[in-house]
Amino acid sequence: MTQTSLGESVVQKELHAQAQNNGVAANLTQTQPLWLLAEVTYRCPLHCAFCYNPTDYDKHTQNELTTEQWIQALRDARKMGAIQLGISGGEPLLRDDIEDIVIEARKLGYYSNLITSGVGLTEKRIQAFKEGGLDHIQLSMHDITEEINNFITNTKTFELKKKVAAMIKNHGYPMVLNVVIHRYNIGHMKEILEMAEALGADYIELANTQYYGWSLVNRSQLMPLKEQIDEAERITNEFREKVGSKMKIFFVVPDYFGDRPKKCMNGWGEVFMIVTANGDVLPCHSARVLPNMAFPNVREKGLEYAWKESPAFNKYRGTAWMKGPCVTCPEKMNDLGGCRCQAFLLTGDAESADPVCSLSPHHHLIEKAIEDSKNPVIANQPIIFRTDKNSKKYAAGDKERIEEFHALP
Amino acid sequence: MEISIQHSDIYALAFHHRFQWEEAQQSYVILFPEGMVKLHGGAGEVIKRVDGKASVGDIVADLKTNFPDAVGIEADIIGMFEMAYGKAWIRKV
Numbered sequence: 001m002t003q004t005s006l007g008e009s010v011v012q013k014e015l016h017a018q019a020q021n022n023g024v025a026a027n028l029t030q031t032q033p034l035w036l037l038a039e040v041t042y043r044c045p046l047h048c049a050f051c052y053n054p055t056d057y058d059k060h061t062q063n064e065l066t067t068e069q070w071i072q073a074l075r076d077a078r079k080m081g082a083i084q085l086g087i088s089g090g091e092p093l094l095r096d097d098i099e100d101i102v103i104e105a106r107k108l109g110y111y112s113n114l115i116t117s118g119v120g121l122t123e124k125r126i127q128a129f130k131e132g133g134l135d136h137i138q139l140s141m142h143d144i145t146e147e148i149n150n151f152i153t154n155t156k157t158f159e160l161k162k163k164v165a166a167m168i169k170n171h172g173y174p175m176v177l178n179v180v181i182h183r184y185n186i187g188h189m190k191e192i193l194e195m196a197e198a199l200g201a202d203y204i205e206l207a208n209t210q211y212y213g214w215s216l217v218n219r220s221q222l223m224p225l226k227e228q229i230d231e232a233e234r235i236t237n238e239f240r241e242k243v244g245s246k247m248k249i250f251f252v253v254p255d256y257f258g259d260r261p262k263k264c265m266n267g268w269g270e271v272f273m274i275v276t277a278n279g280d281v282l283p284c285h286s287a288r289v290l291p292n293m294a295f296p297n298v299r300e301k302g303l304e305y306a307w308k309e310s311p312a313f314n315k316y317r318g319t320a321w322m323k324g325p326c327v328t329c330p331e332k333m334n335d336l337g338g339c340r341c342q343a344f345l346l347t348g349d350a351e352s353a354d355p356v357c358s359l360s361p362h363h364h365l366i367e368k369a370i371e372d373s374k375n376p377v378i379a380n381q382p383i384i385f386r387t388d389k390n391s392k393k394y395a396a397g398d399k400e401r402i403e404e405f406h407a408l409p
Numbered sequence: 410m411e412i413s414i415q416h417s418d419i420y421a422l423a424f425h426h427r428f429q430w431e432e433a434q435q436s437y438v439i440l441f442p443e444g445m446v447k448l449h450g451g452a453g454e455v456i457k458r459v460d461g462k463a464s465v466g467d468i469v470a471d472l473k474t475n476f477p478d479a480v481g482i483e484a485d486i487i488g489m490f491e492m493a494y495g496k497a498w499i500r501k502v
């Protein structure tokens with residue numbers, strides 16, 4: 001699944017709005033895992049080049065949690081205050097117990113969301129989900145270039161997507177689309193939006209690729225130019241005016257082109273808790289890239305320990321871990337220093353400021369990445385797709401293309 | 410958005426929204442795709458009564474009876490309706 005398929009942008013906006021909403025909603029309770037993301041499997045029939053799954057995901061496809069273990073995790077998290085549940089992957093529908101998970105989620109009072117590519121969604125399954133109390137389905141558009149071609153030429157896979165979209169609507173679900181934007185489709189913004197309209201989308205989230213996992217490996221090839229993003233945003237605004245309130249469009253601006261980082265996951269260990277296919281508990285999707293960190297696993301001490309006591313969750317909570325320029329920065333509460341994974345992946349130091357920040361001494365790395373993406377020699381290197389074979393290579397320590405991003409300052 | 414709430418209006422929770430008590434938050438919340446809002450005391454009491462049947466007037470009367478000591482409560486209730494409608498948490502039926 002794509003990173004923003006979590007709906008981070010929307011959540012963050014809402015959380016933010018809450019904080020300002022005097023009278024009605026006050027501040028969030030600090031550090032409560034309101035959001036549980038269950039990445040139930042890393043298996044996936046697709047091979048997206050922008051997948052944020054770990055490049056060595058193949059290691060984790062053999063030891064998935066059982067149904068009982070997932071149900072226990074749901075119960076424990078609920079006790080701790082989790083309320084929004086995302087069921088994601090890989091492709092969650094590759095597991096045949098999603099029905100059981102959905103039923104339990106409803107019983108426990110979660111607001112549950114299935115994040116799927118639609119591959120494997122049948123009439124029988126969706127009916128079971130509806131009866132079980134699944135609240136919401138988010139359809140992710142993958143291999144979007146192909147989808148668009150299909151849309152334009154009106155061929156088979158588009159028909160399939162249309163069928164899935166209709167199924168979702170027929171069961172009374174809102175039609176929520178998530179599309180990952182990158183260089184290969186950003187020129188087709190208008191077609192993408194038209195496709196969403198044709199699918200009857202109520203919401204569409206246009207998420208510019210963020211660079212972790214597979215997408216970082218392919219960064220130079222995927223990153224669009226600033227001008228392309230501006231143009232895409234212009235087209236989006238135009239379209240928004242045309243469709244009015246019928247379709248809500250969210251355009252998530254990529255952080256590389258800003259001068260302040262995002263408050264990653266709304267703060268490390270503040271509101272998000274991710275349980276991965278093999279039971280690792282993470283504060284953010286890509287946290288496993290960080291060095292010298294042992295992440296807790298539900299099979300060992302359980303979720304409460306993971307959230308409250310584990311060294312990993314406490315390490316980057318708040319601001320105590322910061323150093324310059326963040327530690328004395330008047331804006332530090334706005335972004336909490338940005339993303340730890342991005343800081344580490346690009347600077348080699350997990351405690352440095354997110355290099356997206358123009359105050360970071362490593363900001364030139366972002367400028368360089370933008371330059372590289374304009375360099376035809378680099379940008380034309382072949383894309384490395386998320387396949388089991390490539391993943392085995394990474395798991396075995398073959399880092400030919402990853403190494404360069406660890407370059408120390 | 411210009412909205413004026415009438416006493417005869419009837420509202421229901423918006424589609425795909427759920428209202429429930431959250432033990433861990435000690436408050437009522439509205440849940441919807443990818444988000445949630447926490448409703449403090451009075452706000453929760455208002456939305457709790459929004460059921461697609463009771464009119465705004467009914468709700469005002471009911472709250473006045475239940476909270477006789479609260480002064481100026483009516484304006485607050487109407488304000489809450491305006492906001493909830495403006496944010497599309499509730500819909501008019």
Ligand code: SF4
Pocket residue numbers: 001002044045046047048050051052053089090091117142386
């Ligand atoms: S390969 Fe594509 S569909 Fe599969 S998990 Fe990754 S982003 Fe999602």
Ligand code: SF4
Pocket residue numbers: 260261325326327329330331332333335336337338353354357358359360
């Ligand atoms: S210096 Fe650090 S805290 Fe300040 S804006 Fe930049 S990343 Fe945020």
